[in-house]
Structure formats: C-alpha cells, structure tokens
Amino acid sequence: MDESDQPARILLVDDEDYLRNGVKRILQIEGFEVDTAENGGEGIKKGTDSDFDIALLDLKMPDMSGIEVLRKIREVRPNTICFMATAYASYETAVEATKLGAEGYILKPFTPDELIHNIEKGMQKRRLILEAERLRLEREARLLELAFERSRLNTIINLLADGVLVMNQYGEMVYYNPAALRLLDLDEILLAERILEVLPQEVREIATSMITKETFEDVGQSVQFRIAAPQEMFVEVTCSPIPDNGKKKTAGIVVVAKDITQYKQIENLKSQFVSMVSHELKAPVAATIGFLDILNNPKMNLNDEQRTDFLTRSTSRLKSLLTMVNDLLDISRIELNTVKREIVKLDLAALLGESIQMMEFEARKKGITISFTKSDSAYTIEADKLEIERVITNLLSNAIKYNREEGQVFVSLQKKGLYVLLEIKDTGIGMKPEEKERLFSEFFRAKNEMTKGIHGTGLGLSIVKKTIDWYSGKIETDSEFGKGTTFRVFLPEKTAKE
Amino acid sequence: MNYEKKILLVDDDIDILEQNKILFESEGFEVAIAETSNDGYEKFLEFKPACAVIDLMMEEYDSGFVLAHKIKKHPAGKNIPVYIVTAVASQTGMQFESMTPEEQEWIHADDVLNKPVVLEEIISRISDFYEKHTS
Numbered sequence: 001m002d003e004s005d006q007p008a009r010i011l012l013v014d015d016e017d018y019l020r021n022g023v024k025r026i027l028q029i030e031g032f033e034v035d036t037a038e039n040g041g042e043g044i045k046k047g048t049d050s051d052f053d054i055a056l057l058d059l060k061m062p063d064m065s066g067i068e069v070l071r072k073i074r075e076v077r078p079n080t081i082c083f084m085a086t087a088y089a090s091y092e093t094a095v096e097a098t099k100l101g102a103e104g105y106i107l108k109p110f111t112p113d114e115l116i117h118n119i120e121k122g123m124q125k126r127r128l129i130l131e132a133e134r135l136r137l138e139r140e141a142r143l144l145e146l147a148f149e150r151s152r153l154n155t156i157i158n159l160l161a162d163g164v165l166v167m168n169q170y171g172e173m174v175y176y177n178p179a180a181l182r183l184l185d186l187d188e189i190l191l192a193e194r195i196l197e198v199l200p201q202e203v204r205e206i207a208t209s210m211i212t213k214e215t216f217e218d219v220g221q222s223v224q225f226r227i228a229a230p231q232e233m234f235v236e237v238t239c240s241p242i243p244d245n246g247k248k249k250t251a252g253i254v255v256v257a258k259d260i261t262q263y264k265q266i267e268n269l270k271s272q273f274v275s276m277v278s279h280e281l282k283a284p285v286a287a288t289i290g291f292l293d294i295l296n297n298p299k300m301n302l303n304d305e306q307r308t309d310f311l312t313r314s315t316s317r318l319k320s321l322l323t324m325v326n327d328l329l330d331i332s333r334i335e336l337n338t339v340k341r342e343i344v345k346l347d348l349a350a351l352l353g354e355s356i357q358m359m360e361f362e363a364r365k366k367g368i369t370i371s372f373t374k375s376d377s378a379y380t381i382e383a384d385k386l387e388i389e390r391v392i393t394n395l396l397s398n399a400i401k402y403n404r405e406e407g408q409v410f411v412s413l414q415k416k417g418l419y420v421l422l423e424i425k426d427t428g429i430g431m432k433p434e435e436k437e438r439l440f441s442e443f444f445r446a447k448n449e450m451t452k453g454i455h456g457t458g459l460g461l462s463i464v465k466k467t468i469d470w471y472s473g474k475i476e477t478d479s480e481f482g483k484g485t486t487f488r489v490f491l492p493e494k495t496a497k498e
Numbered sequence: 499m500n501y502e503k504k505i506l507l508v509d510d511d512i513d514i515l516e517q518n519k520i521l522f523e524s525e526g527f528e529v530a531i532a533e534t535s536n537d538g539y540e541k542f543l544e545f546k547p548a549c550a551v552i553d554l555m556m557e558e559y560d561s562g563f564v565l566a567h568k569i570k571k572h573p574a575g576k577n578i579p580v581y582i583v584t585a586v587a588s589q590t591g592m593q594f595e596s597m598t599p600e601e602q603e604w605i606h607a608d609d610v611l612n613k614p615v616v617l618e619e620i621i622s623r624i625s626d627f628y629e630k631h632t633s
Contacts, residue, residue, distance in 0.1 A: 287511060289614075290514060294520060294521070300524055
C-alpha cells in the first residue's frame with residue numbers, strides 16, 4: 001500500500017474493456033486512485049496532462065503501440081513509473097521499452113497479487129525519485145541563495161571605503177578589496193601571493209608576530225603610518241587574528257586599513273593653534289620678566305623716569321595678557337557653543353551711537369573724526385546686546401587704530417532685505433591682499449612698518465567673525481593698502497536662534 | 499678679541515628690544531635697534547655693526563632667516579657673527595636640526611639660539627667668533 005498521505009494515482013491504458021474494468025476494480029479495492037484510457041491517443045493525453053505515479057500501458061493497441069505511448073509520457077513526465085502489460089513479450093520490444101525508461105513488464109494474464117506486487121515496487125521507486133527530486137531542487141535553491149549571498153557580500157566589501165585584506169597562516173593573500181590596495185600602498189596583488197613581504201613595514205611586523213605565535217590570542221593590534229606618494233596620506237591599520245576551528249592556533253589575519261588623513265590634519269591644526277597660543281601668551285610674560293630683571297639689577301643705573309616707564313609698560317603687558325586670556329576663553333565658549341546669550345530686540349542705531357561716543361576719546365587722540373549716517377527707519381535686530389556691542393567696538397577700534405593721523409571713520413546703517421547692513425570705513429593704512437586673506441584667523445596681525453606700535457591680541461576679528469557666523473550673518477572686507485579698509489556686516493533682523 | 503662693540507638687535511617686540519638695548523649698553527656696547535626686518539637691514543647698512551641678533555618670527559615666521567641671509571650676503575656682513583634667536587623651537591617642536599645643509603648655507607646664520615637672550619652667552623660667542631677669525 002501507499003504509505004504517503006495521498007493515495008497513489010495510477011493510469012491504466014488498455015483497449016480491452018474487461019481488462020481495464022477488472023484491473024481498475026482490483027486497484028481501487030487496494031486503495032489506489034485509478035484513471036483509465038481506452039486507446040493510445042487518450043493515454044498520451046491523460047498521461048502527459050497530469051503527473052501520475054504509475055502508468056500501466058498495454059503494448060498492443062489498435063491506434064498505436066504502447067511503446068509510443070511510453071515514449072510520449074516519459075518525455076513530459078520523466079518521473080512517472082511505467083509498466084508495459086503484454087502477452088507477446090519479445091526480447092526486442094523489452095529492450096526498446098527499457099531504453100525508453102519502462103520500469104518492467106507485466107505478463108498477461110496476471111494475478112491480482114502479481115499486479116499489486118509490481119505496483120508497490122514501482123511506488124517505492126517513485127517515492128525515491130520524488131524525494132531525490134525534492135532534495136535536488138532544495139539544494140539548487142540553496143546554492144542559488146548562497147551564490148547570491150556571496151556576491152552581495154562581495155559587493156559590500158568591495159564598496160567599503162576602508163581597506164580589507166585577509167591572509168592565511170602562511171601569510172598568503174586570501175582576499176582583499178580595492179581600497180586595501182590604495183591604503184596599504186600596494187600594487188596589484190595576486191591570490192595566494194605571499195603578501196607579508198610587500199605590506200608596509202609597520203603592518204608586516206604586527207602580522208608576522210601574530211601568525212608566528214604558538215597559540216591563538218584574541219587580541220587585535222593597531223598601528224598608524226604615513227604614505228608619502230602619490231599623495232600624503234595617514235593610515236590606521238588594525239590586524240585581528242582569526243582562530244582555527246579548535247581556537248588553538250591562528251588561522252589567518254584580517255587586516256583593516258582606514259584613511260585617517262583628515263583626523264591627522266585636524267590634530268595638526270589643533271597643535272599648531274596650541275603652539276601659537278603659548279607663543280602669544282609667553283611674549284608678554286617674557287617682556288614683563290625682562291623689565292623686572294632690569295629693575296632688580298643693581299648694576300643698572302636707572303633713573304626715576306626709566307623705572308616708572310618700565311613699571312608702566314610691565315603693567316600694560318600684563319593687562320594685554322589678561323585681555324588675551326579672556327578673548328581666548330570667549331573664542332572657546334563660542335566654539336563649544338556655551339555662550340550665554342540674552343536675545344532681545346536691539347536698536348542697532350542707538351547701540352552704534354553709544355559705541356561711537358565711547359570711542360570718541362581714542363579717536364580724538366589721533367585727530368580722527370567719526371561720522372555716522374543712517375536714514376530714519378528703525379534698525380532692529382534680535383541679538384545679545386553685549387555680543388553685538390563687542391562686534392561694533394572691535395571694528396570701530398580697528399578703524400581708529402589702523403587709521404592715519406587726522407583720518408576719518410565713516411559709519412553707516414542700511415536695510416538690505418531681511419538684513420541690516422552696518423558699514424565701517426576708515427582712511428587708514430589698509431591691507432595687502434595676503435594680509436586680507438588671513439584677517440580672521442586667530443593671532444593674525446598685519447605686521448609691517450605701518451603697524452609698528454599698534455597693539456592687539458590678534459583675536460578681535462576672529463571673535464567678530466565667529467559671533468556674526470553664529471547669528472547667520474556675514475562679514476565682508478574691502479581694502480586697499482595705503483588707502484583704507486571697509487568692513488560690511490550683515491545681520492539678520494530676526495534670528496531663528498534663542 | 500679685537501672688535502668694535504657695535505651690535506644690531508632686531509625684534510618685533512619693542513619692550514624686549516629696549517631691555518636688550520639697556521643690557522648690552524651696560525656692557526659697553528653701542529646698540530642699534532629695529533622692529534622690522536626691513537628696518538633691520540637699513541640699520542645694518544648705516545650702522546655697520548660688529549654683530550647682529552635677530553628674532554626669528556617677525557612679520558613672517560621666517561623673517562629672521564631672510565634678514566640673516568641678506569646681511570651675510572653683503573660685504574659688510576660677511577665677516578660678522580649673526581645669531582637668530584627664537585622661542586619657536588621649544589614651543590612648537592619645530593626642528594631646526596632638520597634643516598637641510600642647503601638651507602643652512604642659505605640662511606648662513608652663525609647659530610640659532612633659544613629665547614630669552616642670555617647676555618653673557620651672546621657676548622662670549624661674539625668674542626669666540628672674533629678670536630677664531632682674527633688669529
């Protein structure tokens with residue numbers, strides 16, 4: 001009997017009614033599902049239309065031979081088990097039928113037992129075939145999946161910006177992606193090439209010690225190095241050992257290389273800034289110590305005037321040091337975004353008027369006149385008062401400091417769309433193009449014959465720029481060496497910030 | 499040991515400059531000072547010092563080198579000691595030893611010294627220089 005859930009389906013092709021009906025009845029009693037065809041043509045149609053488990057074909061039929069039916073069914077349904085039923089078996093037909101895939105002959109007349117026995121044997125085979133087929137399809141599907149998975153993984157690794165290279169315990173290349181070539185400074189490499197020898201020395205040392213270790217240790221190691229050509233590049237490489245199956249030995253190494261050039265550049269900028277700061281902070285300290293040493297040196301025969309002068313100058317240097325430290329703290333607050341601001345509606349015209357008044361004294365010392373023009377509309381912006389005041393006084397004091405004797409400062413306010421434009425123009429010494437370029441960088445101060453004796457920390461404009469940036473404004477500069485400089489500050493009337 | 503005690507000091511910090519002026523004067527030197535490298539070169543031409551001490555970082559980070567080069571190239575400067583002083587080496591880690599021989603020859607300074615200037619050290623260096631070059 002059929003052991004599967006579904007009863008076995010059998011096709012019976014015979015031109016003799018009594019045989020068809022008799023066999024059908026026997027098989028149905030045994031629990032099989034039986035369909036019949038009374039000639040070859042009908043047999044082919046039914047046998048190819050659906051996948052019968054077993055077909056029992058009469059060899060001799062009026063319209064065609066059972067061999068022909070067998071051939072057609074096997075063509076379309078290679079897994080249907082076919083038996084030939086005949087009284088005239090001959091060696092030749094038997095050979096031909098077997099070649100065409102017939103399972104066997106059932107000699108007429110046959111007993112029910114013979115028939116059932118053959119059919120059950122056929123069913124065993126059919127089940128084996130179907131199971132094998134199922135496994136084959138399953139395996140094919142899995143292979144397809146695997147191939148897809150592998151190509152997906154390949155694509156991902158190939159597109160990584162970081163370099164990946166895998167070597168085995170003999171130091172032979174197993175896998176790499178294109179970025180690895182660039183970041184490990186390698187030309188084209190070959191599969192199974194002994195990669196150890198061509199790796200940058202820093203990486204080679206780590207990798208060699210890893211694969212020559214007696215026992216596996218799950219510890220990665222990193223190293224940074226510089227590649228000089230074709231373009232300077234800094235690379236950080238991490239080597240991670242791969243354990244073998246027993247986790248006893250190192251089976252290979254995964255090398256990951258990362259481009260850290262940008263981090264290095266930032267690090268460089270930072271240390272440059274630090275050295276610049278220390279240089280600038282040291283200068284006033286050195287000058288003050290110098291004065292005090294001379295004042296304390298009994299061998300120097302200083303007169304009272306000199307003593308007073310040196311003490312005054314020491315005080316002034318220390319005051320400028322204090323200003324510089326405060327400016328630096330302000331810059332760091334702006335950069336860390338920890339400035340405490342009180343955003344209010346500010347009348348820029350009024351603020352400007354006050355600031356000009358404050359600077360009048362300084363201006364008059366050099367015989368400089370300050371003029372202020374504006375139309376009568378209101379110029380309100382939303383901002384922190386102290387911060388904007390600082391921007392204004394910084395620019396005004398520059399316009400006075402870097403002006404000529406008896407010079408002029410023109411201050412004006414205009415509306416420009418959603419912005420207020422503050423312009424401060426001087427008739428001073430101006431800037432050379434290369435000075436203008438570095439204008440807003442920390443500690444930059446134009447140094448030439450004309451700026452001799454002008455003091456400052458070199459931080460003012462840096463703070464001005466950072467402040468204006470915070471308000472999403474803009475600062476522009478026009479300057480001509482020997483003629484004067486104009487600063488234009490655009491501040492938005494409304495700020496989105498709070 | 500025989501040299502005219504005339505020294506040129508160049509530094510963009512006027513306070514440091516005047517302090518060094520007083521110190522060298524107290525040792526019997528005649529001192530000329532300049533706050534910029536251009537001014538320094540002019541003072542060199544008119545003052546004809548027997549020695550020059552130049553600050554490295556002035557208008558540019560290497561202004562001192564340029565001035566040293568110009569002085570040493572001039573007939574009047576060829577045979578005088580020129581010292582560059584700098585605070586840069588200790589602060590920025592800038593390595594002056596790494597200068598190529600070509601660069602060193604171009605700059606031609608007799609030494610690069612650390613700031614602050616130690617009066618006695620400079621004076622003894624000047625003496626040594628003239629002892630070596632006149633004997």
